[in-house]
Amino acid sequence: MEKVLDVKDLHVSFDLHAGEVQAVRGVDFHLEKGETLAIVGESGSGKSVTTKALMRLIPNPPGRIKKGQILFDGRDLAPLSEREMEKIRGKEMSMIFQDPMTSLNPTMKIGKQIMEPLMKHQKLSKQEAHKRAAELLVLVGLQNPEMRMKQFPHQFSGGQRQRIVIAIALACNPKVLIADEPTTALDVTIQAQILELMKELQKKIDTAIIFITHDLGVVANVADRVAVMYGGQIVETGTVDEIFYDPRHPYTWGLLSSMPSPDTDHEAELRAIPGTPPDLINPPKGDAFALRSEYAMAIDFEQEPPLYKVSDTHFVKSWLLHEQAPHVEPPEIVKLQRRSLPGNYEKPVLAGEGVDNG
Template identity: 75%
Template sequence: MDKVLEVKDLHVSFDTYGGIVKAVRGVNFDLKKGETLAIVGESGSGKSVTSKALMRLIPNPPGRISKGEILFDGRDLTKLSEKEMQKVRGKEIAMIFQDPMTSLNPTMKIGSQIMESLIKHQNLSKSAARERALELLRLVGIPQPEVRINQYPHQFSGGMRQRVVVAVALSCNPKVLIADEPTTALDVTIQAQILELMKDLQNKIDTSIIFITHDLGVVANVADRVAVMYGGQIVETGTVDEIFYDPRHPYTWGLLASMPSLDTSVQTELAAIPGTPPDLMHPPKGDAFAPRSAYALEIDFEHEPPMFQISDTHFAKTWLLHENAPAVEPPKAVVDRRRSMSANFAKPRLVEEAVR
């Protein structure tokens, strides 16, 4: 499968009065044509900063991409001028943000906001752009598009506003769509509708999606591959099945153990990850997760672990995978999930949980 995007050794820093915050520290990943890559992690792990760096939306100052490459269509986006990036944003790489109300201009009609991108990037006439805008509103499930196209954002519900934002993002058929927690501000019912909409539209326009979220239930329903971020780094990456049913990093274990399950045959307590995320103004010497991990080894506090390969698609950044490391058992919740999958084919149930 062809790669549409490659991120190599990406570093993003912010200059503050207290010092330099190293928000993203050596991130590597790729995105293949037509796939959905989910980037997950708790608040402060560097997910949103990474996504904004891909669009070159890091405000400078105080932020900057201090190192690394973002390769898209044979071009390194970090080397493009702002004028060149303006031709990429919206047309080739589009973004959906968390809150639809802050993504839409409250003083402009919905139709004008969709048409704006079509006129700028597709060179359509106003009449042709309006027809395309109506098509997009129908595509994302907005009822009575002929009426709604002349209305303002405040006249739409939260779920309908997010559908409009999706329409704006997809207006130019981008090759890459970045969705930065697009369902966080929505209730669960509407959240499921938006996720289903994105999956359906991806099949229709064959775009690749980077889905940023802290909700592992959402990941189970939408992603092909998952990258787990912690302390500004990717600590584990693999297919959905590998991350959910064969996780190897203690941080991934903690995330899964804290995820509720509707499987009544398995009785487990929700676990919490102790401690707080690292201070990225003074990044830790070894494994960033070591101070919060019950499985930390002495070497974790001295040397940063490399990425160990588990399979062709599965990698994890933990010394527990070293050949000389002691054998450890994951938390009970993770073991129970693996057993449940083997005995009861739990994955369909997990997906069902995600859309409820």
């Protein structure tokens, strides 16, 4: 497969009065043409900061890319000027944010908002952009485009606004689309529709997608590979099958244990992850998850674990994979989750069942 994005040793910090917040600490991942990579983790794990850094949307000051490479089609985006990035954003890389109302201009008709990137990046005439904008509205499932283009954002429902944002993001057929929790603010029925829409559009234009979410329930239906983030680092990465059927990191176990499923009959069976995420002004020594893990060993508090290879596609940052580590089994509820997962991921089973939209 062809790599369109290759992130190497990315560090992102924010310089605040209280000190330097090391929000992203040595992140490595890649994205191949036409695939979907889901990045999952709790709030504060660094997933949104990572993706905003890819688009160079980190406000400086206080934020900065401290170190690392963001190779997009072989070109490092990290040192580019703002003017150079403006030629890439919206044209070759696009982003869908969590709340569509923060992305749409409330004073501008949506037709003009869709036409803008087409005229700027594709150099289309006003008439050509108008025609293409109408086609995009139909593509994302909004009928009567001529009427819709004359309306303002407040005249649409939340799900319709998110469809408009998707249309804007896909207007120039970007090579990479970043979706930052695009369904969190929507109810489960609309959420499933938006996820299905993104899958259909991806097949049509062959765009690679980075899907950011705190909710593992939607991942099985949209992703090819999954990267689990904690404390500003990727602690486990693998295919969807590997993350759901053979998770190895205690934090991944914790996320799966707290995910409702048809096989969890009683609320008591769900397990919350104890404690709180680490203070990234003073990152913990050793394994960042050690203080919250019942499986932590002495070495977890002293040395940061390396990245262990489980398979060609599965990597885990945990001392539990060391050859001298004691053998531990994942919690029973993680095994139950395996049985409740769909055999194939084409049908949206988990997206609408017991999903936390918060």
